[in-house]
Amino acid sequence: MQDSLVAKKVAYLILSHFDKSYRWFTRITRGAQERFEQGQWQETLHASKERITIYEQSLSDAVAEIYHLIAVHKKDEQFWQALKKAFAIxxxxHPQFELAETFYNSVIGRLFKHRKIENAMMFVLPSRCFLPGQDRHKVVHSFxxxxxxxxxxxxxxxxYRYNIPFEDYQRDMANLEAALRQRLTTEQLASVxxxxxxxxxFFRGKAAYLIGKICMPxxxxPFVISLQRSDKRMLFVDALLTDRxxxxxxxxxxxxYxxxxxxHPAEVAAFLQELLPNKKHFELYMALGHYKHGKTVFYRNFLEHMSSxxxxxxxxxxxxxxxxxxxHLPSYGVVFKIIKDEFAESKKITRDHVKECYKLVKMSDRVGRMADTHEYVNFRFPLNRIDPxxxxxxxxxxxxSLTFTEDELIINHLYIERKMTPLNLYLQQETDEDKIxxxxxxxxxxIKQIAMANIFPGDMLHKNFGITRHGRVIFYDYDEICLMHERNFRDIPKSDDPYALDTLSVAPNDVFPEQFEHFIVGKRKLKDILKALHGDLMTSEYWREVQRKCAKGDVQHFTPYNANVRFTR
Structure with a gap:
C-alpha cells in the first residue's frame, strides 16, 4: 500500500514539473509577438535558445526531486508499472497529454540511463488514441x-491584430485580393x-505567418499570409502562399522552430498535417518547438516502419x-550518424568538441541551410536487420559506442538527420546544365547564409552538403564549425619570391579564402561556375565584411519561399 501511495506522489510530482515547464515554454512563446512588433531581433535569437534549454532544466529538477523522495534503484518493476498507471490517470x-508522456519518458530514461525502454515502464506507445477534431474549435478561426x-x-x-500600424493597409488588401483571384479559377473561388x-x-526570425486553408467541396x-515588419516599425503583407x-x-x-x-499542440499538429500530408508527424511537432516530443513520435514511427x-x-x-x-535504411528517410572512435590525422578535434558543434547548430538560427539533428542515447536496432x-x-x-546483445545492437550515442542526396554524388550524376x-x-x-547567421562552416567540401528534392542545398557536417569571430580571414601575401609561402606564418585560426576554390568543388568546370556565381566567397574582404556585420549584431532574414510570389511594395 505504501508503494502505491508513493507512486501516486511521484506521478503528481512529474506532472507538476511538466506543467511548470510548459508554462515557461508558453511565456517565452507568447513574447514572440512583442519582439516582432518591436523589432527585437537579437532578443528573438536569445528567446529561441532559452526555450530549447527549458526542457533539460525542468527534467533535471524533476529527477533531482525524485531522488530526494525515493531510493530509485531499490524500487521493483511493480512500482514503476504502478507509477506509469498513476501518471496515465x-x-x-490534459490538453498537452502527449507532451507530458514524453516528459515522463525522459524522466524514466534519465533515472535508468535509457536502458529500460519498454512499454511496461514508459509510454513507448501513446496512452490513448488521439482523435483530431475534438478541440479543433479551440485552435482554428473560421471565416x-x-x-x-x-x-x-x-x-x-x-x-489578427498587431501593435504596429500597417505600412499601407489598402495596398496590402488589394495585393491579397488580386493574388487570391489569380491563384483560383472563377469556379474555384465561387465554390469556397x-x-x-x-x-x-507563427513567428520565426523577422517574419510572422497566418497559416490556414481554403476549403472547397x-x-x-494552403492559405498562408506572410507578414513582415519594416525598418520604420510598420507591418506589411509580403506574400500570399497557396502552394504546398x-x-x-x-x-x-x-x-x-x-x-x-x-x-492544444496535438490539434495544431493535426491541422498542419492536413495541409502538409507528406510531412512526417514528428517533423510538425519539431517545427512547433516540441523537439523532444518530436523525437518520441519519430521513434514510434521508426518502430512502425520497421514492422512493415x-x-x-x-x-x-x-x-x-x-x-x-x-x-541508413534504404526505405526510410533519415540517416544515423555515430562519432568515430578515432579521427584522421587532419582532424585536430575531440569527441566532446564534435558534440559541442552539434549543440551550437541546435541553438543557432539555421536559416534554412543547416539540417536539424536529433541526439539519441542507447538506440536499439535488431541485429537481423543490419547488413553484416x-x-x-x-x-x-x-x-x-556499440553494445551487442543476443538479438540487438545498442548504440549508446547517435544523431539522426533527414536523408538528402550528397551534393558531390548529385553533381557526378546530373547531366542537365541548368540543374548543375x-x-x-x-x-x-x-555558405553565405550560414555565415550571415554567424556560423563559419569550416570544412566546405561539397561532400558535406546535401541537396533536397526541391533543389535546395543544405549543410550537414558540423565538426569544424565555429562562430565567425573565431577565425582570422587573411590574404595570401603577394610576392615574386617562389619560396615566400614556405615561410608564411600561419596561426591555427587563420583562413585564406583565396584557397577555397581549390577544394569546395573538384572539377575545373564546376569551379569556374561557382567562381562566376559566387566569386566573392574566395576573397578575404567578403568574409571580413560578414564578420563586421555579425559583430554589430545584425540579424539577417532570408525569405523561405520563392521571390516571385512576394508582393511589390
Missing amino acids: HLEG DTTTTVNEMYTSIFKI HTVEILKPT EESL KDLSVIFGFARS FMADTQ TTDKFEAAPGIRGLVMMVF ALIEELKATCAS KNALNELGLC
Whole structure:
C-alpha cells in the first residue's frame, strides 16, 4: 500500500514539473509577438535558445526531486508499472497529454540511463488514441466566404491584430485580393465555403505567418499570409502562399522552430498535417518547438516502419566521413550518424568538441541551410536487420559506442538527420546544365547564409552538403564549425619570391579564402561556375565584411519561399 501511495506522489510530482515547464515554454512563446512588433531581433535569437534549454532544466529538477523522495534503484518493476498507471490517470483531459508522456519518458530514461525502454515502464506507445477534431474549435478561426473577398480579408485582420500600424493597409488588401483571384479559377473561388486559419500567429526570425486553408467541396489549398515588419516599425503583407511546396519549405527541417502559442499542440499538429500530408508527424511537432516530443513520435514511427519493411541497414552512399560513420535504411528517410572512435590525422578535434558543434547548430538560427539533428542515447536496432558488412564497419570505426546483445545492437550515442542526396554524388550524376548551375548557385548561397547567421562552416567540401528534392542545398557536417569571430580571414601575401609561402606564418585560426576554390568543388568546370556565381566567397574582404556585420549584431532574414510570389511594395 505504501508503494502505491508513493507512486501516486511521484506521478503528481512529474506532472507538476511538466506543467511548470510548459508554462515557461508558453511565456517565452507568447513574447514572440512583442519582439516582432518591436523589432527585437537579437532578443528573438536569445528567446529561441532559452526555450530549447527549458526542457533539460525542468527534467533535471524533476529527477533531482525524485531522488530526494525515493531510493530509485531499490524500487521493483511493480512500482514503476504502478507509477506509469498513476501518471496515465493524471493525463485524462490534459490538453498537452502527449507532451507530458514524453516528459515522463525522459524522466524514466534519465533515472535508468535509457536502458529500460519498454512499454511496461514508459509510454513507448501513446496512452490513448488521439482523435483530431475534438478541440479543433479551440485552435482554428473560421471565416465567412459568402461576402466579398475584400470583406473576408477585413474580417481576418479584425481578429489578427498587431501593435504596429500597417505600412499601407489598402495596398496590402488589394495585393491579397488580386493574388487570391489569380491563384483560383472563377469556379474555384465561387465554390469556397470556408477559410480556416490557426489561431496562433507563427513567428520565426523577422517574419510572422497566418497559416490556414481554403476549403472547397472537392479540395482544400494552403492559405498562408506572410507578414513582415519594416525598418520604420510598420507591418506589411509580403506574400500570399497557396502552394504546398512553398509551405513545405517554410516548415523545412533546416529551419529554426516556430513560436506559435497554443495550449492544444496535438490539434495544431493535426491541422498542419492536413495541409502538409507528406510531412512526417514528428517533423510538425519539431517545427512547433516540441523537439523532444518530436523525437518520441519519430521513434514510434521508426518502430512502425520497421514492422512493415524487410530491408537492411547499410552504410550510407557517398564518401566516408573522417569524423562520423553514417548509415541508413534504404526505405526510410533519415540517416544515423555515430562519432568515430578515432579521427584522421587532419582532424585536430575531440569527441566532446564534435558534440559541442552539434549543440551550437541546435541553438543557432539555421536559416534554412543547416539540417536539424536529433541526439539519441542507447538506440536499439535488431541485429537481423543490419547488413553484416555494416556491422563489421561499425566495429572497426565506432566500437566504443556499440553494445551487442543476443538479438540487438545498442548504440549508446547517435544523431539522426533527414536523408538528402550528397551534393558531390548529385553533381557526378546530373547531366542537365541548368540543374548543375542551380545546385552550385545554391551551394554558394548556402555558405553565405550560414555565415550571415554567424556560423563559419569550416570544412566546405561539397561532400558535406546535401541537396533536397526541391533543389535546395543544405549543410550537414558540423565538426569544424565555429562562430565567425573565431577565425582570422587573411590574404595570401603577394610576392615574386617562389619560396615566400614556405615561410608564411600561419596561426591555427587563420583562413585564406583565396584557397577555397581549390577544394569546395573538384572539377575545373564546376569551379569556374561557382567562381562566376559566387566569386566573392574566395576573397578575404567578403568574409571580413560578414564578420563586421555579425559583430554589430545584425540579424539577417532570408525569405523561405520563392521571390516571385512576394508582393511589390
